[in-house]
Amino acid sequence: MIDLLGISLLVRWLLGWFLSLRMPLLPEASLSQVPRVSVLIPARNEETTLPNLLAALNRQSVRPLEVIVIDDHSTDRTASIAMECAQELPITVMQPPPLPQGWCGKTWALHNGVRASHGEVLVFLDADTEPLPSFLERLLAKHQTLGGLVSVQPYHRTEKPYEQLSVLFNLVGLMAVPLGQGSGVAFGPALVTSRIDYDRSGGHAAVAGKVVEDWFLGHCYEQAGLQVSAFLGLGAIDYRMYPGGLRDMVTGFGKNFATAAGEVRWPWMLAVLLWLSGLFWAAWCLPASLLGWPMVGDPALLPNAVVYGAYALQLLLITRRVGRFGWINLVFPIPVLFFIGVFVLAILNLERGRVSWKGRTFSTRDRARTA
Template identity: 75%
Template structure:
């Protein structure tokens, strides 16, 4: 076996090591009753908010209150939030004018916390879709671990362009440690006690951060509070960027440009090594078929085997991450998409700003 083959094999095996250690939010029930305030920042979320509120109305653990903080929406967000849903206690809080130095989401949640009454604060993005036991499990895990507990939702894809997000979803999870006290937080779904929130400084401590979850995790760790994260497979899902391909490109560009520097170098090195093998496999099969430049074995059979090995791996490790089916068979396509958005993110880092939901945010 030549050195190229050994190198690809090592990178492929590394993918299994990274991909088979993604913990799912465990089952459990709260050991003692707690009053729960659910806080939802919403800016032009008329298409997504009904799924979340309907899901909250079916919870096995009923929240004390659900507060939708309307971040100056120009659509029917407020009207949809006030529609009655099986006795779900929902109220709408208009977000005050955005002060300098704050992002819309952090300002909305800061004001939502001030208006809330619960002992436990649960922050949910408006596009999340919880299963009936989600709040019960989340509260139980928080009672066990304390600090800040977050959940990365399962990515529910519908249209073909959404399949292009394959590598962004996967790399974002492979590049960080997950589980109890991992030090990583995911913004779509987070739970914390009010006391711990105040001790960490809350959203005021991360006021100007467009990717606030990474920095909120740092704020908790600075005051010796644990930060834990899990996958929402089977319990929490969302449909990312249903507004179209452009929204998806800008959204991932924003996250790349602002959070890339927060990833620990050791984890990133492992992911880059795995990605290099994936990129190699994406190139080798068409190169062997079309006579493109290629280092290593040009035999069609060996390159088909390498390609098939990565298809199998992607099918397995993406299963708890999102609904990605046929795109795994054509993974060179999301590879090209990933590289293109990565280059855009580098340019935005150089410019120092990115536009999201009609507002400009700093990437520095």
């Protein structure tokens, strides 16, 4: 029994290494010819994050033709802050018409932003991203090589202790999908496409009611016969997810899980679930051995400490490409409990058929916005 359990845990632990193998970084590259680039930034109540992005864009090695900030009916100083930066960058601040039935706020904002833009290449950046000076050049160079839709998942910069709890959401989200050239995966925080390919795919009008629009936009590109590629942003672009506090983080991850879980390809999902089952067991085994709780297998301290240490080491090494996660990996039962709790909340959101975000209520089913 113990031998079988040990073999099973070893297989699950090795699956973690396998799932982390295909996580390529956005490569270093230079442009021989700079295209006319429109940078589009959807922003709803982003007065604290938008200044960092605009300052980072002003330091880029490649200067865009225009930067369009689409103020999604913010109730804070988002629009005025963007206007204050207009002397340093070619910034246009616009507000789309009132949100119509069947659209989500972000898709409606970007749809209208594209219609107002003039560049031959479109770069979409979330307001909380912070690109390093070479980012635009590297992104555009990769797009010139691959075409289609190219996206980058930013490196998650954590600053407060509660942000460390997100480690498993960041990691599982990347483990559950193939990355690299032609992966079919798209990450919403940073994307680039030509205007011709955008129109060919149907653009954001084709994913109007999707809360997690990046996944479905990638599907639209593939259906149009266009390549979809994705890379990690370590050393190229950062972001700080949910700086507004623990409640925002719980709501945000719950929203994403509730709407995107069904889009993961089942072989990848099965592998991730097997790895997670080993991680969950490892999170239980050491405390159970120390405190005499019920458990399957040998209750001796040494073998359970070895299993625990093996998973802690794996997390420490794998997450270095994903974000700034350190000490939390040594006490991984804590983020395991957080992960399970938010996952249960996501299931409840699926049952209710709706989720709230930034003052709006969205459907988690096929139909779009409900309020």
